[in-house]
Amino acid sequence: MDLRLQKKKNGKIDIKNLLIRSGLYLVLFLMLVMIVVKEPTFLSIRNFKNILTQSSVRAIIALGVGGIIVTQGTDLSAGRQVGLAAVISASLLQATDNINKVYPDMGQMPLIVVILIVMAIGAVIGAFNGVITVCLNIHPFIVTMGSMTIVYGINSLYYDFAGASPISGFSESYSHFAQGSFNIFGFRLPYLIIYATIAMVIMWVLWNKTKFGKNVFAAGGNPEAARVSGVNVILTMVLIYALSGMYYAFGGFLEAGRIGSATNNLGFMYEMDAIAACVIGGVSFYGGVGRISGVMIGVIILTVLNYGLTYVGVSPYWQYIIKGAIIIAAVAFDAMKYAKKH
Template identity: 70%
Template structure:
């Protein structure tokens, strides 16, 4: 086999190996119990996926910028507990706040989303202004949020919060019956969230800035992108998505505790990587995130359906995450190698001397675009021309 064919075969394996593994796992599940292939099960998978999609879309925006968020699950849990305590039925004998009347659902949505936005804002400020790595920053806020949620949960009685208002139950558990297939309201909300995030990623300057930051933060900064403001913005937006997901999850399950949302961040991150969102930054699509979540949820649901030991499920899911990240790292390493070779072949440097300024200017030309650097005694200035911005 020639070197070219070997490289193509390796590229194919890197691109699709994970999907082959997941497909094989799905085949094993179906072979164990063929009844898994039913409209009811697919409806359940789609409903479970819908909440996870909303949550994963928030995480994906951070991964695109080379960031992450370990506080996802705890933010979901906090929003779920707050929503549950405010949206209990008036005639519920175990109502947390007996004197509280009917609270409109839109008001609760605004409240929990505002709390989520505030937490996201804090995460963004810690990462950008305080210059703490996203992993450590969100690890700290994860513990803080869980502590706050547990204190609140203890205050309201330390028992599963259930007995929700009929409107809340209908909002989160309602569905359309389409020829025996139940299309849940939650799936409709997920479709709206998908459309919203697609527009943000593909049709707004904010979205394009996120990918520029993920590709090369310094280059984005030089080209005029306010890196700090954009990163704070995406952390804030992610908090809103987590909070709305928490409100929906509490209603879907029918109860809430302070442990709701545990390990949701791992599932969301894994689904993003499976869907092609690279930890190296600057790479990812909304459609890929959706596919990744559906595949990962299908595997989770299938393993539980055929009665696989929960401890083995953790091992399998962990292996999938490691495999997904390893494949992504291999692909990124090869991409960097190719870019380095291309750069060596096409990089040109032009020196322009300026007597009047008593300095000189050099311009790096990449793909027809210039990055001019003017050097004076004791100072260096750099500007990016539009052609270079497009090239990047």
């Protein structure tokens, strides 16, 4: 934080403005300190690796949500899309000798084929959300709340068709792809971290080095001005929603493989973590503001807190309360920063 930006005209530090910009981070830091004081063993290489591994799938989902928030939108269907992709991936990638195989007569499908299938489905769902939002001028909160319910219903029907019991017993290649790791300087680096890094780099390039990225931020900052400037706002919005759906789908593919099974309830509330991570990381609900680095930092901060609270034995119910309070606080600080600029 550049303190020069927080100084008043008389040269003194503007404490109020500094707290508005940094207050949430201070609260989160104090919570982390309390966790470490209670359980000093929390600071270990093993926990650090676990946190990065858990952050990986969350980061991929948050990167998808982040693009939508930049356009002044939100996506409540993200978690259910993750669940749909997970169940489809699980059903198509069971081992051939699995006696509970959903498709017993089907041979071993290549991983890339399944990835492309679920990402195509994610793109269609995302594009649907984008078209309804832009063409019918309906708030994305309502649109994605409706699609959240629709996707969950479709997933539940498919899950019932698959036997209505946890889908597991995956092929070795799928399990290795999601759970594997390689040795680097004596440290086992999970593949999930590599996938999240690749997803981050791709999104960073799209946001910062392409005309599409410039159009997304222009449409998010001021849609009318973007239209006047020649930006195809409708196409841009549909594409960013479709891209987000592809990210959710890939996240669901990895999540099922990481856990080792999938049910129709997988992905429940994942969108809350993703939205919270984005806002904590500085992606503004008022549109046109956000950085990939901020999204990643927000994901790691939230994962550290989730993991830390579990580590010290805090009830999951209290964790929901704390997480909800963090989301409200993040949006409130964002609103105050916006008010300061206008």
